[in-house]
Amino acid sequence: MAVASQPIGRRERNKQAKLDRIVAAARELFADHGVDEVTTQQIADKADIGAGTLFLYAKSKGELLLLVQNASYAAALNKGQAAAKSISDTLEAVMAIIRPVVECNRTQVENSRTYLREMVFGDHEEPHHHDALRLSAQTEEAIAEVLGRDKQIQSANAGTLAHIISAVMFLSMAISINAAKTVNELLQELKIQIRVLLQG
Incomplete structure (x- = not known):
């Protein structure tokens, strides 16, 4: 019942x-x-x-930003995961996950760069910070799942590769030198870097 x-x-x-x-x-x-x-x-x-x-x-303005951005990030990640399910090519499937996250980040570049700094350096005991870290981990898990489908990649390496890809993506979105780059420019650079990583 x-x-x-x-x-x-x-x-x-x-x-x-x-x-x-x-x-x-x-x-x-x-x-x-x-x-x-x-x-x-x-x-x-x-x-x-x-x-x-x-x-x-929210105990600070940084926590408020995390609260606001987490919802957008979660929606972008869900969109990317859904797109990746129907793509058999490993690199393209990884890019399908990354693309909406980068698009979300480029909506308001300075706010998003501040969000990434809060994610890294904020108070890990605050609930919205914890949620941001959970989203970061979910991004890695989604990428690892795609890599795990590839017979050329050892399953033991999928998590490590996903961690590196996720770190490269977040760093590319956060650094000042990339602040003026468009979504397509940033995605093209990431695609080249990820291709080299997967071929290694």
């Missing part, structure tokens, strides 16, 4: 509504002005909540 799911209580609905307003406000302000130019008070005002309430959901 199936157990009926419990309806969400008013308190939980209110919490979710506040979180939705915070995410929407932060996303809009970060997109319009850049994360460095936005204050937490502006986000709280736009979300129509007190600053103290805001910090119950």
